[in-house]
Amino acid sequence: MAELQNDRFLRALLREPVDRTPVWMMRQAGRYLPEYRATRKEAGSFMDLCRNKEFASEVTLQPLERFPLDAAILFSDILTIPDAMGLGLRFETGEGPVFDKPIRSMADAKKLYVPDMASDLGYVMDAVSTIRKDLNGSIPLIGFSGSPWTLATYMIEGGSSKTFAKIKAMMFDQPATLHHILDVLADSVIAYLNAQIEAGAQAVQIFDTWGGVLTPRDYNEFSLRYMHKIVDGLKRENDGRKVPVILFTKGGGQWLEAMADTGADALGLDWTINIDEARARVGNRVALQGNMDPCILYASPERIREEVATILAQYGNGSGHVFNLGHGIHPEINPEHAGAFINAVTELSGQYHK
Amino acid sequence: MAELQNDRFLRALLREPVDRTPVWMMRQAGRYLPEYRATRKEAGSFMDLCRNKEFASEVTLQPLERFPLDAAILFSDILTIPDAMGLGLRFETGEGPVFDKPIRSMADAKKLYVPDMASDLGYVMDAVSTIRKDLNGSIPLIGFSGSPWTLATYMIEGGSSKTFAKIKAMMFDQPATLHHILDVLADSVIAYLNAQIEAGAQAVQIFDTWGGVLTPRDYNEFSLRYMHKIVDGLKRENDGRKVPVILFTKGGGQWLEAMADTGADALGLDWTINIDEARARVGNRVALQGNMDPCILYASPERIREEVATILAQYGNGSGHVFNLGHGIHPEINPEHAGAFINAVTELSGQYHK
Numbered sequence: 001m002a003e004l005q006n007d008r009f010l011r012a013l014l015r016e017p018v019d020r021t022p023v024w025m026m027r028q029a030g031r032y033l034p035e036y037r038a039t040r041k042e043a044g045s046f047m048d049l050c051r052n053k054e055f056a057s058e059v060t061l062q063p064l065e066r067f068p069l070d071a072a073i074l075f076s077d078i079l080t081i082p083d084a085m086g087l088g089l090r091f092e093t094g095e096g097p098v099f100d101k102p103i104r105s106m107a108d109a110k111k112l113y114v115p116d117m118a119s120d121l122g123y124v125m126d127a128v129s130t131i132r133k134d135l136n137g138s139i140p141l142i143g144f145s146g147s148p149w150t151l152a153t154y155m156i157e158g159g160s161s162k163t164f165a166k167i168k169a170m171m172f173d174q175p176a177t178l179h180h181i182l183d184v185l186a187d188s189v190i191a192y193l194n195a196q197i198e199a200g201a202q203a204v205q206i207f208d209t210w211g212g213v214l215t216p217r218d219y220n221e222f223s224l225r226y227m228h229k230i231v232d233g234l235k236r237e238n239d240g241r242k243v244p245v246i247l248f249t250k251g252g253g254q255w256l257e258a259m260a261d262t263g264a265d266a267l268g269l270d271w272t273i274n275i276d277e278a279r280a281r282v283g284n285r286v287a288l289q290g291n292m293d294p295c296i297l298y299a300s301p302e303r304i305r306e307e308v309a310t311i312l313a314q315y316g317n318g319s320g321h322v323f324n325l326g327h328g329i330h331p332e333i334n335p336e337h338a339g340a341f342i343n344a345v346t347e348l349s350g351q352y353h354k
Numbered sequence: 355m356a357e358l359q360n361d362r363f364l365r366a367l368l369r370e371p372v373d374r375t376p377v378w379m380m381r382q383a384g385r386y387l388p389e390y391r392a393t394r395k396e397a398g399s400f401m402d403l404c405r406n407k408e409f410a411s412e413v414t415l416q417p418l419e420r421f422p423l424d425a426a427i428l429f430s431d432i433l434t435i436p437d438a439m440g441l442g443l444r445f446e447t448g449e450g451p452v453f454d455k456p457i458r459s460m461a462d463a464k465k466l467y468v469p470d471m472a473s474d475l476g477y478v479m480d481a482v483s484t485i486r487k488d489l490n491g492s493i494p495l496i497g498f499s500g501s502p503w504t505l506a507t508y509m510i511e512g513g514s515s516k517t518f519a520k521i522k523a524m525m526f527d528q529p530a531t532l533h534h535i536l537d538v539l540a541d542s543v544i545a546y547l548n549a550q551i552e553a554g555a556q557a558v559q560i561f562d563t564w565g566g567v568l569t570p571r572d573y574n575e576f577s578l579r580y581m582h583k584i585v586d587g588l589k590r591e592n593d594g595r596k597v598p599v600i601l602f603t604k605g606g607g608q609w610l611e612a613m614a615d616t617g618a619d620a621l622g623l624d625w626t627i628n629i630d631e632a633r634a635r636v637g638n639r640v641a642l643q644g645n646m647d648p649c650i651l652y653a654s655p656e657r658i659r660e661e662v663a664t665i666l667a668q669y670g671n672g673s674g675h676v677f678n679l680g681h682g683i684h685p686e687i688n689p690e691h692a693g694a695f696i697n698a699v700t701e702l703s704g705q706y707h708k
Contacts, residue, residue: 163684165652172653172661202442215625215647253608254627271569273608293569298519307526330517 001200001239002137009071010140013244013266013287015320021312021349022070023342024142027328029075033335035062046091047083050076056127057134063319066140066335067342070322071203072139074131074196076124078146081188082155084115095159102158104166106177112184117195124192125199125268132200141267143201145192147208147249148185148222148230152178164213171222178222190233197235197243205268206230206244212251219255228262246289250327253278260285270326278313288315289322292341297325297333301340304307308344317352355554355593356491363425364494365621367557369643369674375666375703376424377696378496381682382417383429387689389416400445401437404430410481411488418493420689421696425494425678428550429483430478432500432561435542436509438469449513456512458520460531466538467650473551473663478546486554497555499546499602501562502539502584503577506532518567525576532576540580544587551589551597558624559600562586566605572610582616600643604681607632614639625680631669636669642669643676646695651679651687653696662698671706 004010008022030036038060043049060075079097083089088100092103103109115121132141154160156167156178170178193204211223227247236243247259248268259267260282269278269290278288296307308323315321325346329338358364362376384390393413397403404410414429414547433451435444442454469475486495508514510521510532522530547558554577565577581601590597601613602622614636623632623644632642650661662677669675677699683692 029500163649164683165649165686168649169652172650172657212626216628216631218647223550251605251626272566272605274570277570293572294521295517296520296523296526303526330519332519 001113001132004137004140004202006070006139009322010241012319012322013203013246013289014242015287018353020353021315021321021323021345021348023323023345024069024071024073025063025329025338025342026073028067028069028073028338029059029061030329031331032329032333032338033062033066035091037070047077047089050080050127051123053123053126053130057130060068060127060131061134063338067339068346069139069342070133071142072131073142073205074124074144074201076127076144076210078144078150079120079126079154080121080152081115081145081185081192084120085216087155092159093154097154098159099155102166103152103181104170106174106180109177109180109184112181114184114188114191115189121192121195125195128196128199128201140202141200142203142205142246143193143196143205144205145189147211147223148189148226149214150181150208150210151185151189151212152181154182155181156224160231162212171218182222182226186229186233189230194235197238201243202238202241203244203246204234208247208252210251212247216255219249219252220258223249223257224255224262227264228258230263231264244287248289256282266322268293268324272326274314275311275321276316279315279320284320287320287322288328289324291324291326294327294330294333296326297329297337297341299337301337304340305344305348306335308341309348312345312349312352315352317354320354323349355486358491358494360424360493360555363676364557364595364598366644366647366673366676367600368596369641369672372673372707373704374707375669375675375677375699377677377699378423378425378427379417379473379679379683379692379696381425382421382423382692383413383415384683385685386465386687386692387416387420398415401431401443404434405543407475407477407480407484410668411484414481414485415488417490417692422691422700423493423696425496425684426485426489427480427559428482428498428555430498431483432498432504432563433508434475434478435469435499435539435546436505438474439466439509439542441509445515451508455522456524457506457509457535458524460528460534463531463534463538465599466535468538468542468545471545475546475549479549482550482555491564494556495554496557496559496600497542497547497550498559500579501560501565502536502543502580503568504562505539505543507564509535510615518564525572536580538578540583540587543584547584548587548589551592554596556592556595557598557600558588559602562601562603562606570609573603573606574612577603578609578612578616581613581618585616585618598641602643609637610636620676622669622678623680628668629665629675630670633674635667638674641674641676643678645678645680648679648687650682651683651695653691655691658691658694659698659702662695663702664705666706668701669706671708673707677703
């Protein structure tokens with residue numbers, strides 16, 4: 001593999017000195033880019049795009065042509081694992097993901113198994129190694145997975161949900177069934193992320209999109225506990241270099257201390273917490289990634305730049321900050337506004353790293 | 355008016371001694387009750403139900419026939435104020451509320467005015483006084499309003515939203531326009547809640563359903579500031595008795611200290627914070643209302659009782675707690691499960707008030 005030219009992102013995750021704050025955007029390869037929409041059209045369905053390593057690499061690299069980003073992220077879906085478990089994933093227009101065979105009982109749960117990474121999910125590893133080759137050492141590649149709790153919400157609800165009624169009913173009345181499901185998922189995520197690391201991922205992020213709908217107690221027992229198991233099971237080094245792990249629970253601002261206790265290297269933050277407060281609470285234990293409200297990208301380039309300056313000043317001096325949005329970029333955003341954001345970080349952050 | 359027989363709810367809001375923890379449920383008059391669905395069918399549309407004082411009183415009192423609740427809440431909609439401003443409110447099946455004339459510019463905003471409480475919103479005050487008469491002093495009646503920020507989200511987005519893109523774009527790029535809208539709304543809410551209090555409401559709650567989608571800074575500037583103005587403008591006493599004010603920001607657990615600074619008597623909590631931690635943070639400044647995950651009502655009555663016991667123990671000894679769900683009861687809930695919840699509070703809470 002080509003030697004890594006820009007390791008700002010990896011260094012910041014390990015709180016090592018950098019020349020400026022690194023930056024990337026969640027969903028940076030996505031619908032807000034016309035070139036993405038063109039490739040998607042060519043590829044067919046969303047999963048066709050994920051399953052074709054050339055197309056997946058093409059869309060992963062598209063935002064790098066436009067913006068001086070410090071990391072690329074594997075283009076894939078968070079539901080690849082339940083799909084590989086045979087739950088019958090479909091994407092319905094306007095409805096989002098649907099599983100034809102949702103998990104509703106211990107009998108259903110007992111049939112779940114850790115997918116085979118080569119035969120069932122080999123297409124993801126092929127995408128990872130293709131992207132690594134195509135990046136040619138320019139910037140690091142992030143691998144990712146959904147958290148067990150987040151994956152389980154889709155598997156049990158049968159798709160997206162507003163109330164999470166079915167998974168919570170199971171959590172309250174059949175906790176052993178839910179723990180069984182989460183345990184198989186945690187083992188699957190460990191195997192999945194380790195396979196991505198072996199295929200070339202240089203950092204990994206666990207997306208816990210729905211952990212924030214839980215009480216503190218239930219978050220600890222049903223989401224964080226399994227993310228902790230994953231962190232413990234990961235290959236944390238590859239090719240002689242540390243592979244940092246980022247945990248991101250949307251709405252998890254109240255639980256940062258517990259999240260840092262997992263041994264993750266960095267925590268993702270949404271915008272409902274001030275990053276200075278988050279930094280004071282976690283101290284030097286972890287790096288922080290975030291945390292600009294993605295809606296700011298609807299505002300003018302001047303206002304975007306102002307917001308970047310505010311967040312940089314809030315974080316203050318020193319390494320340990322990866323600039324990002326607090327959630328994925330919205331599909332309606334003007335790419336020029338994304339560019340204004342990225343440029344503002346690259347131009348304004350050097351002063352905090354003297 | 356008949357003398358109040360059960361003032362447990364009002365006393366707890368003022369942190370005065372009580373014999374047991376009072377309890378009510380957000381949306382306790384609602385779709386989970388077959389008798390509500392029957393009245394709704396008879397009344398016609400949802401707004402027809404709100405506009406008819408006999409029907410509104412009937413549904414308000416329905417849950418009291420089933421459960422030993424310690425408070426009733428006016429049956430109405432949070433969008434009565436923008437409706438009275440002439441924005442053209444409709445309810446679309448599956449889509450929720452829609453405004454035909456959303457507010458998008460300073461020109462639109464300048465046309466907004468404080469509705470006349472007698473001619474534009476008299477039907478709400480008629481419902482309040484009818485309900486007070488029908489309650490006949492059994493338990494207190496809660497009046498309510500949406501917060502300015504929450505009302506503005508619907509008025510600017512034109513209905514429900516997931517991303518709040520339009521109101522946030524206005525917040526970032528045209529803050530003066532948004533402040534103008536919020537200011538007219540705050541004045542309207544003051545007039546509206548004072549009229550409800552004069553008509554007989556014995557406590558009032560401000561529902562800030564969407565304040566939790568903001569950054570801490572934007573929450574302070576665009577939501578909390580206007581709730582503070584409302585608290586300052588309310589008639590806090592009626593008929594020689596204090597009228598307590600409850601502020602409820604869903605997802606506001608991180609900002610309780612600032613919410614208490616408004617001078618509200620009580621704060622509503624959702625379930626993402628432990629009530630013992632909330633109590634420790636706000637001390638004796640305010641009472642707390644909440645905070646059971648509404649999804650627990652999908653679980654078995656035994657499990658529900660266990661959860662009630664946990665939350666009572668977390669709050670601990672003494673007054674200052676009004677038991678409630680952390681959000682409205684879901685329409686699919688079995689009324690017997692709601693009963694198991696209410697009964698558990700009445701049976702298990704006495705020990706904390708010795």
